[in-house]
Amino acid sequence: MDQSFSPTAQKQFIHEMYLDHHDWLQKWLSYRIRYPFNAADLVQDTFVKLLQTRQKLLGIQEPRAYLVNVAKNVLIDKHRRYVLEQSYLETLAGELQLQEIELSNNQLEEVVQILDFLTIALNESPVLARKAFLMYYFEGYNQSEIAERIGKSLRTTQTYLADCLSLCLEAREQLLESEHD
Numbered sequence: 001m002d003q004s005f006s007p008t009a010q011k012q013f014i015h016e017m018y019l020d021h022h023d024w025l026q027k028w029l030s031y032r033i034r035y036p037f038n039a040a041d042l043v044q045d046t047f048v049k050l051l052q053t054r055q056k057l058l059g060i061q062e063p064r065a066y067l068v069n070v071a072k073n074v075l076i077d078k079h080r081r082y083v084l085e086q087s088y089l090e091t092l093a094g095e096l097q098l099q100e101i102e103l104s105n106n107q108l109e110e111v112v113q114i115l116d117f118l119t120i121a122l123n124e125s126p127v128l129a130r131k132a133f134l135m136y137y138f139e140g141y142n143q144s145e146i147a148e149r150i151g152k153s154l155r156t157t158q159t160y161l162a163d164c165l166s167l168c169l170e171a172r173e174q175l176l177e178s179e180h181d
Helices: 007-030 036-052 063-123 127-137 143-150 154-180
Strands: none
Touching: 007 036, 007 063, 036 063, 063 127, 063 154, 127 143, 127 154, 143 154
């Protein structure tokens, strides 16, 4: 940069370049990129790059050619960042899918195990006790509502629930013991 080209003169030069070539550069870019709406952002980034540059601005003979060159470099930088970002997102998505598969398999095994011991436990319980258990733990009814629906007292309903839970725990212990054998 020429020593006589002060920061104020430099800003004035860029300001004039902006006013003279902004619209032209935006049109030029919009015809050459996939998403023309991004052209305005690229133009702004190009002029920001000019403001940040320490190159000789005074010696620019062809402002449009210079702006095109800077805009191409900005576009290349953006594309590199985009490729890197896409690669990262794809890797992250792959890891999330693996975690979901592992989680799904683990959850499926737990559900099957729970259903096994529930089936064993509830097959040994009386019909009303089984109904109370299912209503409470799977359908979301409270104990008073269950008592009313099955026509039993609250105390009897609580006993049914306690008996079913006890049977579930016994069945679970039996399943775990059989797995270890």
